[in-house]
Amino acid sequence: MDPLTYKQSGVNIEAADDAVRRLGPLVRSTYRPEVLGELGAFAGFVKVPTGYREPVLVSSTDGVGSKLKVAFLADRHDTVGIDLVAMGVNDVLVHGAEPLFFLDYVAVGKVVPERIETIVRGIAEGCRQAGCALVGGETAELPDFYPPAEYDLAGFAVGVAERSRLVDGSTVAPGDRLLGLHSSGLHANGYSLARRVVFGAMGLKVGDPLPGLGRTVADELLTPARIYVRPVLALLKTLPVRAMAHITGGGLTGNLPRVLPEGCRAVVDRGTWTMPAIFALIQEGGHVAQEEMFRTFNMGIGLVIVVAPEHADHARRLLASFGETVSMIGEIRAGSRGVQYVGGRP
Secondary structure, eight states: OOOOOTGGGTTTHHHHHHHHHHHHHHHHHHOTEESOTTSSSSSSSEOOOTOOEEEEEEEEEEETTTTHHHHHHHHHOOSHHHHHHHHHHHHHTTOOOOOEEEEEEEESSSSSSSHHHHHHHHHHHHHHHHHEEEEEEEEEEEETTOOOTTTTEEEEEEEEGGGGOOOOSSSTTOOEEEEEEEEHHHHHHHHHHHHHHIEEEIITTTTSBBBTSEEEEEEEEOOOOOOOOOHHHHHHHHHHHOOEEEETHOOOOOOOOGGGOEEEEEEETTTSSOOHHHHHHHHHHHTOOHHOOOTSSTEEEEEEEOGGGGHHHHHHHHHTTOOEEEEEEEEEEEESSEEESOOOOO
């Protein structure tokens, strides 16, 4: 019997080295002044930015989930990295933290250097949008775990905030206003249901046009999540913000209560914003109940900001000046913690 090699077992070290060589310029394009050292060390080194009296590091980890299944079907891998960054940096942002650095984990069935480069190009783009540094990552070739053309992604975001300015929802009070920053569509949540409706109940393929949307299935379902960092950081420097919620898995129903104190209830008027057409298509195509839609998808609102009523108009104008579409979607009222919906479909 001839001696076995790692490559014969399905792990190609040469391909992995080629992938790493391709990533250097992408990673360096995201660096901030606080980054120390170069790519290739066993860990990344980042200084805490100057100007903080009592800095607090705020961290989050997330993935892209079954949205990746759409990327596999379409063989398009350039936007899922943006989603990966968005899920992490928006999570630290809602607590008042400036995203500082990011790391990724890419697990693949087979290392294809060009595909790894495309994925990380998206991650680097997301980091540039968020103003954070991509300081490291890991590519793991796992031939017994994943088919050759499939992979999984995980991301790790770390931000920094002044302790006295952390946003935790503790000051939310009845009368406060809810500002909803519009999403770009599904973002990266609810794809198990969305895929079952689009590919199952509706019988569509990734290259087919979506009825009434004027876009293909792949174009719509692979639209990357919005990264809200720059406008929200500008708002935090200008006005007091009482709470923020990143609307991910669980929708408005599950995420808004996470930042509300006892005795405060979010009353959301569903007639105050226009939901992207993809949500109506999924609801009708799968005969999904409206309650189920609101606890699964973001329904067109990717981030909610809670401010005092006297600051609501100023906050909306400032966010709009950064290109965000913002709607006043409701208010806080006294009551049991949770979300109450009023109004009809806009």
